[in-house]
Amino acid sequence: MDTSQQKDLFDIPEDICYLNTASLSPSFKAVEQAGIDAVLQKSRPYLIPSSDFFDPVIELKKRFAELIQLDEFERVASIPSVSYGIATVANNIELNAGDTVVLMQEQFPSNYYSWKKLTDTYKAHLKIVQAPKTTSNRAKLWNEAILEAIDDSTAVVAMGNIHWSSGALFDLKAIREKTRMHDALLIIDGSQSVGALPFSVKEIQPDALICAGYKWLFGPYGCGYAYYGPYFDGGEPLEENWTNRLDSHKLPDLTRYQHEYKPLANRYVMGESGSFIHVNMQLEALKQVLLWTPEAVQNYCRGISVKAVEELRNLGCYIEADDYRSHHLFGLELPESINIKAFKKALSDQQIFVSFRGNYVRLSCHFFNTEKDFERFLNCLKSVIN
CATH class of the missing domain: 3.90.1150.10 (Aspartate Aminotransferase, domain 1)
Structure with missing residues (x-):
């Protein structure tokens, strides 16, 4: 290149x-043009086929799945924000009194408030792992402190691949091994890493990966991506929208109400996930990110x-x-x-x-x-x- x-x-x-x-x-200029084209397309809605509610979203999921080395693209859900993705995760976790949720010091708020609410609800505890005060090997020592913080009381570890302010790199592979030892979930915020730093779902096997789409994935503001692993296969979505139900692509039959959700992460997609403007811009953005x-x-x-x-x-x-x-x-x-x-x-x-x-x-x-x-x-x- x-x-x-x-x-x-x-x-x-x-x-x-x-x-x-x-x-x-x-x-990119190409993303800008994709957005303009989509706005103009909306001016003539009679030219938009019903398949445009679904096919571009499937293609978008496939591209994001390729980026994170994921074989099952249906484990990807399109979401509006990191807070939406994290709230979906927290909505499907029950804690015991005394359990701990491990976070990093000064974690981004979207990956903090849901955990604070969850631990308060169940009389559990947040365990905030502080960055060492030293200016010698700080990130190395911080990784060691994170590993030490994970024990039998740990129910969830929620963190970024890197710290969003300092760029400190966390050893997710070692952290994943430690969470497995204690039957704890690992929830990753990839907003400041995915797209610019190699990340493999196959290697790390997190329980969920949540990413904002408007930073290193170069999409428009108001878009994001979420990977949900097997733990969340039968969970409850935050909202009940027509597209996350089985057979929702059969538009004439929408009032034949369907009790079943679509499989895997499709149940967690946001309403209006087929947004023509957002999806067209995201597709163009991921195309270039994958080339890079x-x-x-x-x-x-x-x-x-x-x-x-x-x-x-x-x-x-x-x-x-x-x-x-x-x-x-x-x-x-x-x-x-x-x-x-x-x-x-x-x-x-x-x-x-x-x-x-x-x-x-x-x-x-x-x-x-x-x-x-x-x-x-x-x-x-x-x-x-x-």
């Missing part, structure tokens, strides 16, 4: 330095950021050890001498877009970025230090 040509897929002005895909990805491959994304991002990471560390910034973090997304803790207000103003003045999350300045890059983007960020930081 010629990475020099990938920037042409986007419409980002040369004077913009966008290191913020982890917040919201820019659309997550491995290529990691390699490219590592290559364009390696010099900047070294210099940032020399300036006194803390970044997780390279072997224990992702390269498409990483956070840096600034030296205490930095005036954060002045730094934010300088970034804004120079049209450099990053995220401030907790104690971290989060940088996230993709194929439309180059080394020059990191040089601009570095020079901006140096101007504040000086």
Whole structure:
């Protein structure tokens, strides 16, 4: 793949330095056009066949299944958000008093509030695994602490593949082995990893994987994906909509009410999952994500950021050890001498877009970025230090 040509897929002005895909990805030109075409299609609904409610959604599930190395595409459900997917999971779990649900420190809210409500309901406990205070081998020690936190009281471990602010990489394979030892469920939020970091359902075998679609999967805001494993095959969906029932494709027979749900994850799809605008854009996005491959994304991002990471560390910034973090997304803790207000103003003045999350300045890059983007960020930081 010629990475020099990938920037042409986007419409980002040369004077913009966008290191913020982890917040919201820019659309490819092809995704933008797919959305426009779909809007125009809605203007002539008599040209939309009834099969468009179903066939494009099936194709979408197949593409996402391919991305996560999943053989059964019907274990994929289209959802509107991570909170919807996590709420579906929590809705189908019963706890015993005294059980624990293990979470990471400062987990994204969509993967926290449902667990807080669930543990409160059953008089169970949240066990929050804190990141070690040290700046030496922090992510390695954090992984060890997570493994130690999983014991006979553990009912669920819910976490990301990486930490959404720091980029700390979690050893899901080892964590999955430990959860099996204690009959605990493993629920993964892949929003900040799937599409940019290799992930295999075959290898990890999580009980559920929930992903926002508007970040590293380059879909429109308001779309997402969920994989539900065998534990959830007979569960209750959050809503009763016409498309998650058996034989719903037979439109003339819809009022012959059907008590059976469609098999596997199809029972969990959101209402109006066949949204013409969203699905057309998502299909175009996943087509390109699959062509890129997550491995290529990691390699490219590592290559364009390696010099900047070294210099940032020399300036006194803390970044997780390279072997224990992702390269498409990483956070840096600034030296205490930095005036954060002045730094934010300088970034804004120079049209450099990053995220401030907790104690971290989060940088996230993709194929439309180059080394020059990191040089601009570095020079901006140096101007504040000086």
